[in-house]
Amino acid sequence: MLSTAKRLNDVKEYYFSIKLREVRSLIEQGKPIINLGIGSPDLSPPEKVISALKNADTHGYQSYQGLPDLRKAIADFYKKYYSVDLKFENQVLPLMGSKEGILHISMAFLNQGDQVLIPDPGYPTYASVTKLIEAEPVLYKLHENKHWWPDLNAIEKNDLSKVKIMWVNYPHMPTGSNGNEALFKELIAFGKKHDILIVNDNPYSFVLNDEPQSILSVDGAKDVAIELNSLSKTFNMAGWRVGMVVGHEDHINAILKVKSNMDSGMFYGIQKGAIEALKLSxxxxxxxxxxxxxxxxxIWEICDILGCSYDKDSSGLFVWAKIPVGKKSEEITDMILYDHDVFITPGTVFGSQGEGYIRFSLCVEKNKMKEVLNRISKMNLS
Structure with missing residues (x-):
């Protein structure tokens, strides 16, 4: 057998890729599994979006930068909802989902041996991509009693000379914690002080959140920050793979150098649908x-039955719940899966700081959620 690249030695297959195979196997065995683990919207995109896709009849290669009208729609969206001015000509780059942007950004700015600040708990892809390009993940711990915000004073006690990128994600996944202007100002000042690119991953700002925010709204943010965003959650278009990265033209041009060698442009119909989505009121x-x-x-009722606590002010597509003291996240989720046919995500998927927590997805219709409530009605973890 041909040996694999050394870069794969420290990279595991994505948790959900593995676990969903097991869930499918259980379903094939006749188990009535209800999946509360995955944040894949089950609702439909807006009708105007679907119509735009259906009416598109162009099937050739498209621009690596996306249609000018799409970039203009993204810039207008940022102005309308985030009060951020963007030049659509060179400060906006559409992506085939923001997940690919994590790789493109990393490839554009990191060399072998560079370090990357990654939140714990946080989206696992930040760390896996960092390892794939042979940079070094440096985890910074987030704590519930600090709103799941980074402790920049604690981070500064470490040697930051090799750090090139810091990943942040507000509203935060998996906890749902919201950032605010004060936090963003601190992050921008931190980035400028240490010459670190701050990347805010921002796909959840319109889900159960009355005050959508962008880190780029802070004065001077474009000098040291870029932002990923996505239509996946905001417009129920996860499978369409439409995202964006926005920021200073120098940063965007560097990312474009990578992206233009990785794909041949986004399908025209999808771009036309995205334009219609971004124009919605x-x-x-x-x-x-x-x-x-x-x-x-x-879900809150389910958490109450299980004896879990949760933050009613959180945002996003999930409920992040703290399980009773002394219990282990994966033991709890496996017990619920095997005994009650319900798949819930253990917090440990998102890092060591996720121990003691479980995550519920809101991407399941109401009647199925009530069925989960019925299945575990006599269960208590205390």
């Missing part, structure tokens, strides 16, 4: 969040 978010609020209230 705020009524779209209001209607979507009414559904999620109703679902979240059922």
């Amino acid at each position: 705020s009524d779209w978010f209001d209607s979507m969040n009414l559904v999620y609020k109703e679902r979240r209230s059922i």
Whole structure:
């Protein structure tokens, strides 16, 4: 057998890739599994978006930078909802989902041996991509009693001379914690002080959140920060793979050098659909969040039965719940899966700081959530 590249030695297959195979196997065995683990919206995209896709009849290669109208729609969206001015010509780069942007950004700015500050708990892809390009992940711990915000004073006690990128993610996944202007100002000052590129991953700012924010709204942010965003959660377009990275033209041009060697442009119809989505009024978010609020209230009932605590002020597509003291996250989720046919994500998927927590997805229709409530109605983890 041909040996694999050394870069794979420290990279594991994505947790959900492995676990969902097991869940599918259980379903094939006749188990009535309800999946509350994955944040893949089950609601449909807006009708205007679907119509734009259907009516598109162009099938050739597209620009690596995306349609000018798409970039303009992204810039207008940022101005309308985040009060951020962007030049659509060179400060906006559409992506095939923001996840690919994590790789493109890392390849554009990191060399072998460079270090990257990564939140714990946090999105596992930040660390795996860092390892794939042979840079070094440096985890910074987040704590519930500090709003799941980075302790920059503690981070500064370490040698930061090799750090090139710091990943942040507000509203935070998996905890749902929101950032604010004060936090963003501190992060920008930190980045400038240590010559670190701050990357805010921002796909959840319109889900159960009345005050969407961008780190680029802070004065001087573009000098040292870029932002990833996505239509996946905001417009129920996860499978369409539409995202974006925005920021200073020098940063965007560097990322484009990578991206233009990785794909041949986004399908025209998808871009036309994305344009229509970005033009929608705020009524779209209001209607979507009414559904999620109703679902979240059922998840809160489930948490109460299990003896878990949770933050009612959190945002995003998940409920992050603290399990009773002395219990282990994976033991709890496995017990619920095997005994009650419900898949819930253990907090440890997102790092060591996730021990003691479990995560519920809101991407399941109400009746199925009520079925989960019924299945575990006599269960208590205390």
